[in-house]
Amino acid sequence: YKLIAQPVFAIKMITQELNDMCGIVKNMLPNLQTAIEDNNISKLNKVQENCNKVEQRNDEMMQYMAAMFAAGSLTENQAGYVSDMMLIMENVEHIEKRCSEISGFVATKIEKGYKYSSEAAAELKKNLNSVAEIYDSVLRYLEGDSENPQEILSQRREKILKQRNKARRNNSKRMQEHKCQKENGVLFNRILFSLDRITHDCF
Numbered sequence: 001y002k003l004i005a006q007p008v009f010a011i012k013m014i015t016q017e018l019n020d021m022c023g024i025v026k027n028m029l030p031n032l033q034t035a036i037e038d039n040n041i042s043k044l045n046k047v048q049e050n051c052n053k054v055e056q057r058n059d060e061m062m063q064y065m066a067a068m069f070a071a072g073s074l075t076e077n078q079a080g081y082v083s084d085m086m087l088i089m090e091n092v093e094h095i096e097k098r099c100s101e102i103s104g105f106v107a108t109k110i111e112k113g114y115k116y117s118s119e120a121a122a123e124l125k126k127n128l129n130s131v132a133e134i135y136d137s138v139l140r141y142l143e144g145d146s147e148n149p150q151e152i153l154s155q156r157r158e159k160i161l162k163q164r165n166k167a168r169r170n171n172s173k174r175m176q177e178h179k180c181q182k183e184n185g186v187l188f189n190r191i192l193f194s195l196d197r198i199t200h201d202c203f
Contacts, residue, residue, distance in 0.1 A: 018085060117180065
């Protein structure tokens with residue numbers, strides 16, 4: 001809290017902290033993919049460990065930024081920047097919570113010994129990869145490495161929604177034809193729903 005009276009340095013610090021948190025979340029999606037494909041408990045544990053880390057750091061940064069406002073030392077531009085940082089951190093925390101949800105669903109799948117068909121596994125992989133691509137595009141924009149990708153991301157979002165709806169229909173069909181246990185099908189749908197929410201939080 002010593003830097004609060006020095007806004008320029010404080011803002012630099014919270015920007016670096018946000019970048020670190022975004023990087024941690026970025027690594028969660030491939031770890032979840034590996035856990036789903038290989039029933040890899042260690043990858044799930046790593047995801048949950050990182051979720052706890054992001055949540056703790058997010059709480060600390062929110063308190064820190066609130067203290068910056070309370071100190072009354074921010075210019076109008078600085079206050080606007082810090083407000084934007086708070087909004088981004090809230091979205092990052094939402095994505096972290098969705099990753100934690102998925103981790104719990106995958107842990108249940110492993111515990112119960114459920115198996116995904118090659119078709120279902122491929123659909124989950126495709127959806128996870130699509131979300132990872134959108135998240136990566138947003139990060140590159142925030143880091144200044146690309147122009148505002150809003151139009152491209154909106155087009156990609158529509159494509160992902162269609163892809164996800166198709167996966168849901170296929171899942172329902174597998175359950176109807178008794179090619180998938182209903183409990184496993186429910187977990188599949190819950191993972192897709194959490195991915196929906198991650199996609200939304202990227203915008």
